[in-house]
Amino acid sequence: MNPGAEQNVPVGSGERAIYPDLVLASPEGRHRLEGVVEVETGESVNSLEALAEWAPLARLHAAFHLYVPAGAVDAARRLCDDHGIVVNEIWSYHPIGDQMRFTLVHRAPVVKKKRPAEPVTRKRVRRSAGRQEKRKPKPKPKSKPKTRGVPRQARAAKKRARSTRGGADRRSTRTRSRG
Numbered sequence: 001m002n003p004g005a006e007q008n009v010p011v012g013s014g015e016r017a018i019y020p021d022l023v024l025a026s027p028e029g030r031h032r033l034e035g036v037v038e039v040e041t042g043e044s045v046n047s048l049e050a051l052a053e054w055a056p057l058a059r060l061h062a063a064f065h066l067y068v069p070a071g072a073v074d075a076a077r078r079l080c081d082d083h084g085i086v087v088n089e090i091w092s093y094h095p096i097g098d099q100m101r102f103t104l105v106h107r108a109p110v111v112k113k114k115r116p117a118e119p120v121t122r123k124r125v126r127r128s129a130g131r132q133e134k135r136k137p138k139p140k141p142k143s144k145p146k147t148r149g150v151p152r153q154a155r156a157a158k159k160r161a162r163s164t165r166g167g168a169d170r171r172s173t174r175t176r177s178r179g
Contacts, residue, residue: 011036011060018056024063035063035088045072050079054087063088070094073105 002008002019010017011033022037036057040049045068058064068076070092080087090106 011057011062018053018060020053020057033060033062035065036060037065037067039067040069040072040076042069042072045069045075045079047079047083050083050085054080054085055083058085058087065089065091067091067093067102070103077106 001022003021007019009023010019011023012018018036020036021039023033024035024037025031026034038053038057054064054066064087066076066080066087066089068090073090073092076090079085080090086108087106088108089104092103092105093100094103095101
């Protein structure tokens with residue numbers, strides 16, 4: 001905890017060390033950084049504070065929670081939007097008697113990390129290709145006449161029979177034009 005001007009627990013090292021109001025670390029032996037909390041007053045919600053403190057805290061690989069007075073919520077949201085500061089949660093606080101009440105006013109959408117894609121094997125490709133064929137059968141053409149199963153000679157005979165139905169005049173015209 002870094003209350004007021006105290007600098008007890010830094011985040012980072014050297015000149016880039018940042019001292020947020022509250023540092024959230026995992027209880028494991030390594031004390032991995034889980035999140036940081038910055039508590040502001042009505043006077044400290046301004047552009048200078050946003051650029052000097054909020055922006056570096058938002059760039060950390062940890063959750064950033066911002067606590068502001070109830071009357072400064074809109075100003076804090078506007079400053080974050082204007083300066084591109086991503087805040088995981090914004091909480092407002094206000095006193096009731098001798099107690100402080102906190103209200104969550106903004107929560108950033110949870111972004112799930114994508115798992116790395118599995119390598120595609122030949123077995124999977126063949127299996128997936130077979131599934132696609134079963135799902136989408138090829139459409140049959142409607143304009144072709146149904147001639148399956150009928151031998152070529154039988155089709156020719158049917159064709160000849162159709163042409164002779166027209167009468168003798170028709171046959172004689174054809175024979176004359178041929179010869």
